[in-house]
Amino acid sequence: MSTIKVTVWNEFRHEKLSDQVKAIYPEGIHMAIAGYLKNNEDYEVKTAVLDDPEHGLTDDVLDQTDVLIWWGHVAHDEVSDEVVEKVRQKVLGGMGLIVLHSGHASKIFRKLMGTNTELLKWREDGKKERIWVIEPGHPIARGLGEYIEIPNEEMYGERFEIPAPDELVFISWFEGGEVFRSGCCYRRGQGKIFYFRPGHETFPIYHQPEVLKVISNAVDWAAPVQGPTPVYGNTAPLENI
Amino acid sequence: MSTIKVTVWNEFRHEKLSDQVKAIYPEGIHMAIAGYLKNNEDYEVKTAVLDDPEHGLTDDVLDQTDVLIWWGHVAHDEVSDEVVEKVRQKVLGGMGLIVLHSGHASKIFRKLMGTNTELLKWREDGKKERIWVIEPGHPIARGLGEYIEIPNEEMYGERFEIPAPDELVFISWFEGGEVFRSGCCYRRGQGKIFYFRPGHETFPIYHQPEVLKVISNAVDWAAPVQGPTPVYGNTAPLENI
Amino acid sequence: MSTIKVTVWNEFRHEKLSDQVKAIYPEGIHMAIAGYLKNNEDYEVKTAVLDDPEHGLTDDVLDQTDVLIWWGHVAHDEVSDEVVEKVRQKVLGGMGLIVLHSGHASKIFRKLMGTNTELLKWREDGKKERIWVIEPGHPIARGLGEYIEIPNEEMYGERFEIPAPDELVFISWFEGGEVFRSGCCYRRGQGKIFYFRPGHETFPIYHQPEVLKVISNAVDWAAPVQGPTPVYGNTAPLENI
Amino acid sequence: MSTIKVTVWNEFRHEKLSDQVKAIYPEGIHMAIAGYLKNNEDYEVKTAVLDDPEHGLTDDVLDQTDVLIWWGHVAHDEVSDEVVEKVRQKVLGGMGLIVLHSGHASKIFRKLMGTNTELLKWREDGKKERIWVIEPGHPIARGLGEYIEIPNEEMYGERFEIPAPDELVFISWFEGGEVFRSGCCYRRGQGKIFYFRPGHETFPIYHQPEVLKVISNAVDWAAPVQGPTPVYGNTAPLENI
Numbered sequence: 001m002s003t004i005k006v007t008v009w010n011e012f013r014h015e016k017l018s019d020q021v022k023a024i025y026p027e028g029i030h031m032a033i034a035g036y037l038k039n040n041e042d043y044e045v046k047t048a049v050l051d052d053p054e055h056g057l058t059d060d061v062l063d064q065t066d067v068l069i070w071w072g073h074v075a076h077d078e079v080s081d082e083v084v085e086k087v088r089q090k091v092l093g094g095m096g097l098i099v100l101h102s103g104h105a106s107k108i109f110r111k112l113m114g115t116n117t118e119l120l121k122w123r124e125d126g127k128k129e130r131i132w133v134i135e136p137g138h139p140i141a142r143g144l145g146e147y148i149e150i151p152n153e154e155m156y157g158e159r160f161e162i163p164a165p166d167e168l169v170f171i172s173w174f175e176g177g178e179v180f181r182s183g184c185c186y187r188r189g190q191g192k193i194f195y196f197r198p199g200h201e202t203f204p205i206y207h208q209p210e211v212l213k214v215i216s217n218a219v220d221w222a223a224p225v226q227g228p229t230p231v232y233g234n235t236a237p238l239e240n241i
Numbered sequence: 242m243s244t245i246k247v248t249v250w251n252e253f254r255h256e257k258l259s260d261q262v263k264a265i266y267p268e269g270i271h272m273a274i275a276g277y278l279k280n281n282e283d284y285e286v287k288t289a290v291l292d293d294p295e296h297g298l299t300d301d302v303l304d305q306t307d308v309l310i311w312w313g314h315v316a317h318d319e320v321s322d323e324v325v326e327k328v329r330q331k332v333l334g335g336m337g338l339i340v341l342h343s344g345h346a347s348k349i350f351r352k353l354m355g356t357n358t359e360l361l362k363w364r365e366d367g368k369k370e371r372i373w374v375i376e377p378g379h380p381i382a383r384g385l386g387e388y389i390e391i392p393n394e395e396m397y398g399e400r401f402e403i404p405a406p407d408e409l410v411f412i413s414w415f416e417g418g419e420v421f422r423s424g425c426c427y428r429r430g431q432g433k434i435f436y437f438r439p440g441h442e443t444f445p446i447y448h449q450p451e452v453l454k455v456i457s458n459a460v461d462w463a464a465p466v467q468g469p470t471p472v473y474g475n476t477a478p479l480e481n482i
Numbered sequence: 483m484s485t486i487k488v489t490v491w492n493e494f495r496h497e498k499l500s501d502q503v504k505a506i507y508p509e510g511i512h513m514a515i516a517g518y519l520k521n522n523e524d525y526e527v528k529t530a531v532l533d534d535p536e537h538g539l540t541d542d543v544l545d546q547t548d549v550l551i552w553w554g555h556v557a558h559d560e561v562s563d564e565v566v567e568k569v570r571q572k573v574l575g576g577m578g579l580i581v582l583h584s585g586h587a588s589k590i591f592r593k594l595m596g597t598n599t600e601l602l603k604w605r606e607d608g609k610k611e612r613i614w615v616i617e618p619g620h621p622i623a624r625g626l627g628e629y630i631e632i633p634n635e636e637m638y639g640e641r642f643e644i645p646a647p648d649e650l651v652f653i654s655w656f657e658g659g660e661v662f663r664s665g666c667c668y669r670r671g672q673g674k675i676f677y678f679r680p681g682h683e684t685f686p687i688y689h690q691p692e693v694l695k696v697i698s699n700a701v702d703w704a705a706p707v708q709g710p711t712p713v714y715g716n717t718a719p720l721e722n723i
Numbered sequence: 724m725s726t727i728k729v730t731v732w733n734e735f736r737h738e739k740l741s742d743q744v745k746a747i748y749p750e751g752i753h754m755a756i757a758g759y760l761k762n763n764e765d766y767e768v769k770t771a772v773l774d775d776p777e778h779g780l781t782d783d784v785l786d787q788t789d790v791l792i793w794w795g796h797v798a799h800d801e802v803s804d805e806v807v808e809k810v811r812q813k814v815l816g817g818m819g820l821i822v823l824h825s826g827h828a829s830k831i832f833r834k835l836m837g838t839n840t841e842l843l844k845w846r847e848d849g850k851k852e853r854i855w856v857i858e859p860g861h862p863i864a865r866g867l868g869e870y871i872e873i874p875n876e877e878m879y880g881e882r883f884e885i886p887a888p889d890e891l892v893f894i895s896w897f898e899g900g901e902v903f904r905s906g907c908c909y910r911r912g913q914g915k916i917f918y919f920r921p922g923h924e925t926f927p928i929y930h931q932p933e934v935l936k937v938i939s940n941a942v943d944w945a946a947p948v949q950g951p952t953p954v955y956g957n958t959a960p961l962e963n964i
Contacts, residue, residue, distance in 0.1 A: 137913035159712035190860035230641035378672035400953035417960035431619035471882035478899035
């Protein structure tokens with residue numbers, strides 16, 4: 001396998017404003033995820049955050065990104081529409097995108113899905129979640145057990161206003177009585193998108209090995225393939241008919 | 242809407258052997274379902290059971306059936322392969338099929354799906370089930386609330402070895418910690434198939450109005466459309482090219 | 483079946499500017515389609531055009547629309563973003579949407595799909611198209627033959643940058659060597675969307691009975707069902723657990 | 724990437740009976756495909772044919788197979804039901820399966836799909852086929868151009884009675900006026916299945932580099948992942964609820 005260039009993007013606000021979050025992620029959620037991914041010698045890992053110039057997503061950075069990981073929550077609106085559109089075109093051109101947890105309401109996910117993906121049920125009760133593997137043969141399920149148990153999590157419940165996933169890998173069970181489509185694969189343009197539910201900032205989700213394993217599996221799955229570059233527009237008939 | 246001819250098929254063994262089941266379904270599960278459907282003047286409803294000659298599924302009956310409803314549990318193996326193949330060809334030719342609960346392990350469902358659909362988790366604990374509507378715009382969700390609650394049910398849990406449904410309408414939550422794809426739509430050949438999970442014989446599931454409403458919605462959805470009849474085999478080139 | 487309220491929307495520019503188009507559609511493409519649909523007593527049919535105030539799509543009109551049909555070509559950019567967003571929310575809330583031919587590049591279709599749906603191959607050569615029915619059991623194929631032949635059409639060719647359809651009903655063959663996914667069903671939010679390819683303004687496509695039949699079938703398929711209205715946001719745990 | 728163990732299975736009858744076929748595939752179709760795959764040092768390649776004991780598919784061979792490639796045509800019925808069922812269970816347990824051309828009518832493909840996959844249109848006219856890439860971002864499209872042109876082929880035309888593919892990668896255009904879903908991905912159980920259309924025995928299809936490239940890409944895609952092994956049957960409630 002050739003090297004996969006991964007950029008982990010984080011809003012990086014909670015970690016500066018809340019002592020509780022800072023205690024869990026002293027360097028930020030992005031560094032927890034990037035730190036894990038760096039153990040894989042097939043990855044070349046960068047990070048970028050909202051308050052970097054151009055949110056850290058310059059043309060240079062995007063041109064050097066095979067898979068972009070996205071975590072955001074309280075500042076979705078501060079992401080510039082110009083950067084969002086640039087990222088969207090990169091995804092449609094083949095770059096992988098992994099959207100985590102509250103990133104469901106990010107501009108980039110909403111624009112790529114076309115629906116009101118901010119719509120779902122939620123409850124910050126810190127109760128138990130079980131993420132069941134529905135497709136054990138899917139590459140994103142590699143190395144997992146039958147389910148991932150997260151002892152304390154924020155609940156997300158259906159109805160979640162997403163297009164039906166092209167492949168549904170995980171369904172979550174919540175102690176309070178809800179279910180959720182927690183691992184959703186999409187192909188859009190030449191790119192692949194994976195939405196993965198866990199990750200509330202007040203719990204140590206991104207220190208849990210199975211959660212990190214899923215993110216790493218998703219990087220492998222979402223990496224671009226060198227397929228054909230379609231030609232669009234007014235075309236002559238193919239010859240020799 | 243023109244008349245839809247519905248045949249409700251039942252194994253009809255539990256009701257004769259168990260006083261508990263007989264108390265709930267004195268005339269059999271098929272009669273409980275058929276009784277409800279007969280209230281709809283758009284339906285013409287028949288019943289058939291395993292111990293009828295040819296299991297009640299003669300050529301005449303099948304030719305006069307638009308949608309077949311199937312409940313079986315302890316005697317799947319007693320259904321003759323010949324009848325199963327006849328039913329399968331009818332479905333592929335356009336007849337709708339609704340498979341209920343333990344019918345997941347029936348010969349007809351296994352053959353149409355191609356996988357080991359008998360494989361799932363189960364537990365007869367009589368605890369709570371919540372069937373969440375995942376696709377509120379689907380015709381099978383007509384007239385429902387956000388979820389159906391069944392106070393006492395047998396649990397079915399994932400992994401359920403089915404092909405990914407063409408449309409996933411319901412996901413169940415179980416009190417004991419499991420989830421299940423409970424409302425699964427398939428198109429096969431020119432026919433439509435709906436698998437609907439609830440229905441254990443020791444609970445009064447088919448007296449619950451929302452469950453019956455789903456079955457009726459599924460009848461409407463699965464009824465044949467008068468589409469083209471494909472021509473197969475060695476064909477001449479289309480003219481005038 | 484209860485009445486379905488249909489609004490046929492047309493850009494209505496070609497018909498005023500080109501004698502060739504005017505000769506085919508003297509009252510506009512919308513009137514050709516509406517005229518056909520009015521023969522069905524289950525439909526209540528209105529029309530609206532770009533140059534009407536608010537493009538004819540006022541709140542009142544949209545509130546009284548079950549299914550919206552959309553034809554546009556040269557003036558996609560003149561449709562106001564505000565109206566587009568209003569229509570998008572209506573679709574996500576349950577209104578059906580049928581997008582015809584060059585409407586693939588409309589703002590409303592692009593926003594709902596999330597991809598660059600304007601990207602495809604095209605050629606105005608007026609050669610033959612055969613639209614093959616791939617799913618003969620689909621309600622949109624009701625009453626059709628195995629294929630629809632259009633003697634003279636504009637070619638559209640793959641790669642067409644759309645999300646993989648939830649259901650693919652038609653694939654077109656073009657004399658010049660191309661193929662195209664010509665009948666694409668999507669469920670988005672609580673609404674249904676059907677993209678149907680034929681319809682170039684310089685050919686009498688919307689006078690051809692099979693094409694009109696497909697549009698009518700799609701109206702039936704896309705009409706809203708009265709499913710549950712999801713509750714979103716911060717929710718209390720369900721009681722009695 | 725770790726080694727992928729590939730077994731190429733061939734009916735191997737045409738090559739012995741027809742001088743025309745023998746001239747194209749002197750050692751058999753299996754050897755042409757295996758010869759190409761052996762150039763990839765990540766693969767360990769074996770072959771097996773119908774007339775071997777147990778059709779060459781002993782338990783030992785299957786246990787040592789990650790991906791099975793299947794070509795058959797005139798002797799589908801000679802494949803023993805016992806071997807077919809063994810192969811089916813292996814696929815459902817995770818082994819990849821690539822079904823080529825006339826293999827659409829094989830017992831193994833029919834059983835895994837559940838439909839009458841032998842039903843399609845065909846014509847041995849040796850005219851042109853263009854296989855268009857519909858999903859340029861799919862791993863099976865790696866390294867291809869926008870289409871593969873096969874100068875002389877047998878035509879296969881829709882309607883093809885298959886379940887709608889989980890992913891549709893290729894659509895064929897035929898000179899005589901037909902279209903065909905030529906590259907179809909399915910997930911069944913823990914296994915992956917790819918149907919690939921080209922390959923008539925009287926044309927040198929499996930000497931064409933792009934066709935061989937697709938088969939190799941499909942091997943990579945279909946190789947098993949080490950996902951969870953589901954537990955089925957009567958299960959105790961998960962603890963600590």
